[in-house]
Amino acid sequence: MMERKWLALLFIGAVWASQARANDFRAGQFVNGLKQYTVDAYPATLRFTLTATNIDPRLPSELHAAVDPLLQSCTLSPPPPLVVPPGEQVRYQCELQVRSYGDCLSMGEKDSNPATPNNEVTFTSTFSITWASGASHAGTNVLCLPQPSLFCDDTVYLSRTAASPDGRPTAPSRLYIFDPATGALTPQGEASLAYDALAFNHFDNTLYAIAADGVSPPSFIRVGSDGAASIIAPLDSAAPRTALWTAGAFLRDGTYVAFEHGSQRLIRVDPTTGQTLSEQQVSTSFDLRMTDFAVSPRDGRLYAFNNATQRLTTIDPHTGVATDAAAPSRIDGKASVNPIMGAAVFTRDGELFLHGAQGPDDNRTNGFHAVDVDTGDLTTLIKRPAPPFGDGAMCAFYLWGAPRPQPATRDRGFFGASESALLECLAHGPVSLGALGEVSTLSSALGVLWANPVIASNHERRTPVESLKVRTAREALTAVCNERFFGTPAPNLSALEEPAALDLERMEALRQRLERHNHSGRRTAIPLRKRIFAVDPLRAMERAEEPRF
């Protein structure tokens, strides 16, 4: 009798278990393998990958619906409802052809992100899934630019190549933009070739490099702003085919120069054809090991950190003669233990910067350093753990008449987090916000920049009028600081002086205009001579003083 009872219970349990469903899904989305993708050539193909993962390790889950309103042209197959086994996912692929820049803008008008299109994000795609007891969402951003996106400014490009188990470079190579103000590394995309010796050509605002993996013959390549590589020509060199080209730069005359580590050869290449113009042995009386060099716009020489002697080395690109500095480089006034520097860049102002790679003294090496080219000594500007980079590149020469980048601007977050930038802004005198008051001290400026539009610091709810005043004041102060700090003229703020300034429609129109302006130049690099190498928004928030309107 007891056995029957147990059998009956087991049977009921088995029936129940067969119908049990977990309730844990997670939506995921990528566009061309990234969360944020930039399009600057048309037509372009965007490949969206949408996933619904059953994150329950034991029970199946039934997906009720999956939708991405912006990708309605795609059929999601297999369509929901469907059961996803535990720990597995259903994956959808959707290809979207973007024929023109205008196509992109119209998608930004249609998407669910009220802030798009703007200068940073043209449209946002949001993938939503639902099941019996919940929903999950995931998004991607696409930025569309009317033309190729690289300009001659102080943008620091860094590349990194994977290594095979035997230490050879192997695909993919990844391209990043490094932000010295925050230490942020923004992935731009990857190439299916292993490359090094990255360099910025100031004649066509394009990145070039040499693809070499130590096995196949090396090639001279172009690296797109999306990180993709295209071969221009096989590299014609007397160096062995297994040679690894580690350093690259563009000379003032627009020729590409690269250094081969094993044979110590220096090669000059015509970037248009990929043809070798000259090749020579570097002449030294010392060990020379360098992973990158940069050309000085002042004397035209190549500057590198010699990882063998820990000294700054200069090379005459025409004679191949290398000269080591008199003494080993000191980091922040102290001797360092075998530092290895991975990337070197020169600004158009003639300032040299190195990004440390790795070494026994990782803690002091890893980070971004300014270099005194006379002594070879380094000053650490930003210290943040980062993967070792193969190479760095920056525009070192400005060509008269070349297209200029959008005048630099930053949003309120930048001025609210960089005390030195805000102090420089306020050093020009109080900022008049017309009917919204005046800002003259650091704490009052921070108070405006960090004011929440819904809740005041005393926890009172703001009225819609107060909320609009907060939003407008934040943008107006930011626009004035953009003018004072970057020299980018602010839109006319005289409307705030008029009695009708408090008319809600007019104020909202002004706020939107100011917001667009403050975001318009965010892709342009902050000049390194501005010395913004730290931001601290949390400290700034603590010092913010609630504004009174």
Next chain:
Amino acid sequence: MKSPSQVRWMRAACVLVAMGASSCDTSEDDLRRALGDPILDAFEIRLRGQDAVRYEKLLLGMGQVDVTFFGEPVRFDPSPDARAMDLAATDHAHLLGRFFIPSYMKHVDITVRLDDVGAFMEDGATGLINAQAGTIQFTATRNALEQRSRVVIHLHLKDSLFEGRGGKTLLPATYIAY
């Protein structure tokens, strides 16, 4: 099992019975006409961080919350706690505010916009968050809302924040729970 709104209507109806104005089995529509403004049910919207990984602090503020029924706005009262929410404290679901709907509304559309700039601390270093694309939109049914009188938006921080120029970009990866 009655829903909370039905319970309230029943109570209201019984009060009317006591006054001799109606009977307990009067339909809700009749009661609404008799009472004028309907009694509203309150539901909370909360935001909770998840998968904080190395974030020691992650501050985001509320920008705007819209609750609508077929495009018509529904009353929403923001919470003072939503001014600056530390989502790295994953054991706390921050109250964004409460919305109020009559019983005939069987679903609402909810749009949560975070303030466009936030801040974080990760491994001792601080930085900015660009939350311009931080819009979260979903539809909540009354049945689901009535389970606990609230909806909790779980923001998966590990999957929602990505390196961008000048800081991290917020692209919300969420899970909506009731």
